[in-house]
Amino acid sequence: MVVIVDTISNPLRPRHPEKVNRPDSASPPKPDWIRVRAPNTRGYADTRKIVRANGLHTVCEEAGCPNIGECWDKKHATFMIMGDTCTRACAFCNVKTGMPNALDAAEPHNVGEAVAKLGLAHVVITSVDRDDLTDGGAEHFAQTIRAIRAACPSTTIEILTPDFLRKEGALEVVVAAKPDVFNHNLETVPSCYLTVRPGARYFHSIRLLQRVKELDPTIFTKSGIMVGLGEERHEVQQVMDDLRSADVDFLTIGQYLQPTRKHHAVMRYVPPDEFSSYEKVAYTKGFLMVSASPLTRSSHHAGEDFAKLKAARAASTR
Numbered sequence: 001m002v003v004i005v006d007t008i009s010n011p012l013r014p015r016h017p018e019k020v021n022r023p024d025s026a027s028p029p030k031p032d033w034i035r036v037r038a039p040n041t042r043g044y045a046d047t048r049k050i051v052r053a054n055g056l057h058t059v060c061e062e063a064g065c066p067n068i069g070e071c072w073d074k075k076h077a078t079f080m081i082m083g084d085t086c087t088r089a090c091a092f093c094n095v096k097t098g099m100p101n102a103l104d105a106a107e108p109h110n111v112g113e114a115v116a117k118l119g120l121a122h123v124v125i126t127s128v129d130r131d132d133l134t135d136g137g138a139e140h141f142a143q144t145i146r147a148i149r150a151a152c153p154s155t156t157i158e159i160l161t162p163d164f165l166r167k168e169g170a171l172e173v174v175v176a177a178k179p180d181v182f183n184h185n186l187e188t189v190p191s192c193y194l195t196v197r198p199g200a201r202y203f204h205s206i207r208l209l210q211r212v213k214e215l216d217p218t219i220f221t222k223s224g225i226m227v228g229l230g231e232e233r234h235e236v237q238q239v240m241d242d243l244r245s246a247d248v249d250f251l252t253i254g255q256y257l258q259p260t261r262k263h264h265a266v267m268r269y270v271p272p273d274e275f276s277s278y279e280k281v282a283y284t285k286g287f288l289m290v291s292a293s294p295l296t297r298s299s300h301h302a303g304e305d306f307a308k309l310k311a312a313r314a315a316s317t318r
Contacts (some may be wrong), residue, residue, distance in 0.1 A: 003135050006193075008169060013098070014036055014047050014264060015094075015096050015097070015171075015262075015288070016089070016097050016263075017097065017098065017180045018089040018097055019089070019260075019263065020095075020262070024261035024262065025258070025261055025262070025264065025265035026261065026265060026307050027258045027265045027266035028266060028268075028269065029202070030222070030317070031269050031271075032111065033271070033272055033294055034255060034257070034269060034294050034295070038042075041073040043073035044301065045209070046175075047073075047076075047077055047118065047276075050114055050117050050118055051077060051114065051148070052250075053193075054110045054112055054113060054117075055101075055104075055110060056079055056080075056107075056110060056111060056311040057079070057080040057081075057084045057286070058077050058079055058080055058099045059070070061125075061136055063307050065297055066143075067231070068262050070281050071299075071300065076089040076118075076120070076299075076303065078124040078125070078126055078160070078298075078299040079111050079114070079115075079123070079124070079125050079129065079138045079313055080095075080126050080127060081097050081108075081111065081125060081127045081132050081137075081140060081141070081313055082100070082102075082107075082127070082137045082194045083100045083103075083128060083130075084126045084127055085097065085098045085100040085101070085106045085126035085128060085129065086100070086129050087099070087100065087128070087129050087130060087131040087132055087154055088131065088199040088200075089131045089199070089278055090125060090187070090194055090196065090197050090198070090199065090200075091195060091197075091198075091263060092187065092188075092197075092226065092256060092263060092266040093128050093259070093263075094259035094260070094263070094265050095128055100128065100132065101129060101136070103133075104269060107109070107140070108140065108143040108144040108146070108147035109147050109148060110145050111125065111148065112144075112147035112150060112151035112152065113151060113271075114149045115148050115151060115152050115206055115257050116152050117249075120152070120155055120243065120303075121154070121155060121156065121160065121301055121303055122155065122157075122158065122303035122306050123148060123152075123155045123156075123300050124158045124159070124160060124183075124298075124299040125141070125144055125145070125157065125158070126159070126160035126299075127140075127141065127160075127161065127162060127164040128162075128197070129163075130162070131165070131199075132160075134167070135164075135167055135169070135300055136162060136164040136165075136167040136170045136171065138167065138169075138170035138171070138173040138174050139164070139173055141159060141174045141303055142173050142175075142176065142177035142250070144180055145157055145159070145174075145177040145178070146162040146177060150235070152158055152165055153297065154252055155235065156180040156181075156303075156306060157179045157181070158179065158180060158181035158183060158222075158302055158306065159174070159179045159182060159183060160183040160184070160185065160299065161182070161184050163200055163201070163204060163205050163208055163303070164202065164208065165201065165204060169181075169210070171208060171211055171212070171215070172215060172309075175212055175215045175219065178216065178219070179219065180219070180220065180306070181220045181221075181302075181309075182209075182212045182220070182222070182307060183221070183222035183224070183250075183298055184205060184208055184209055184223055185223055185224045185225070185252075185298060186202065186205050186206070186223050186224070186225050186243070187200075187224075187225055187226060187238060188225055188226060188231060189225070189232075189235035189236060189238070189280070190202040190231050190235070190239075191231070192207075192229050192230055192231060193236060195264065196229055205223075205227055205228055205247075206242050206243070207246070208225060209221050209243070209246045209248050210245075210246035210247065213247045213292055215245070216264050219311075220245075220250060220288075220309055221247065221248045221249050221250070221253060222248065222249060222250035222252070222298075223243055223248050223250075223252075224251065224252035224253065224254065224256065224297075225228055225239060225252075225253055225269045226249070226253075226254055226255065226256035226295075226300070227253060227254070227255060227256065227267050227278075228255050228256040228266050228267055228269060228270055229256050229264060229266075229267060229270075230267040235317070236278060237281060240281065240282050240285050240287075241285065243287075244285050244286050248287070249287065249288045249289060249309060249313070250288060250289040250290070250291075250305070250309055251282050251287045251289075251291075252289065252292070252296050252297070252298055253275060253278050253279075253290075253291070253292040253293075253296060254292075254293065254294065254295065254296035254297055255269060255294040255295070255296075268295075270294070272293065272294060273295050274298075275292040275294060276292070276310075278290075279291075279292040280291045288309055288312040288313055289305060289308055289309045289312055290314065291305060
């Protein structure tokens with residue numbers, strides 16, 4: 001749901017207008033295993049300079065990723081296309097909410113140039129939800145993939161897409177551009193969707209991932225969830241089964257962190273040994289690749305994980 005705010009009488013538009021009047025939600029104190037160091041390295045500064053010079057947005061900044069210091073120091077960044085304002089208002093997300101601006105026609109080219117300047121062997125491209133567009137931004141994704149291929153033919157491309165809900169034909173446009181990895185996150189278990197991800201539909205997202213494999217079986221598929229939102233262990237295991245029924249290759253599981261007190265509270269900090277247990281269970285269910293830890297995020301170590309994913313597929317077909 002988009003909330004329009006009167007910017008004439010109230011020029012200081014809040015980042016999350018739909019959450020302003022919500023009561024604060026208190027989360028428990030962070031345990032030691034979830035803490036990270038502040039970003040202050042030369043590599044971080046260089047990456048930030050390239051992002052700014054090309055007028056780009058990154059989900060690393062917009063979503064407040066805790067791994068930004070580590071990734072940007074290595075000149076790894078996840079580019080967020082189609083602006084910095086989302087048409088949805090998920091309870092967990094720190095990306096701005098509202099009515100987005102028109103698409104920037106130069107953005108695909110600029111992303112390709114930035115990927116070349118950073119010398120990326122593997123790049124992750126994500127976006128805000130664009131329910132205002134007739135194709136949900138599918139063609140813009142395709143143009144960005146093609147621009148990266150033109151600028152950096154050897155770079156492998158991973159995309160993290162919205163669900164393209166009620167956008168007929170949109171998925172086919174993106175798949176036809178042939179990304180190497182198609183990622184779409186479920187984010188949480190079905191019982192939490194109404195409070196955590198109210199604009200989405202769980203089984204539509206499962207079907208989206210299944211359809212990618214039907215259209216092009218060579219594309220790796222990937223999905224992820226957060227834990228600590230009130231889910232039960234058996235529900236996480238059911239999500240694993242649902243994803244495997246859709247032939248998804250790669251699963252990520254990470255700890256939910258509350259961006260502000262107006263966002264969904266952290267119900268529990270899941271200890272590292274539980275993540276290790278989830279990882280073992282997921283591998284027994286047939287995933288080619290699993291990443292499960294408190295600080296796991298969809299694009300964290302994406303390049304290294306892609307290499308492992310290819311190796312795992314090759315080993316499974318011998």
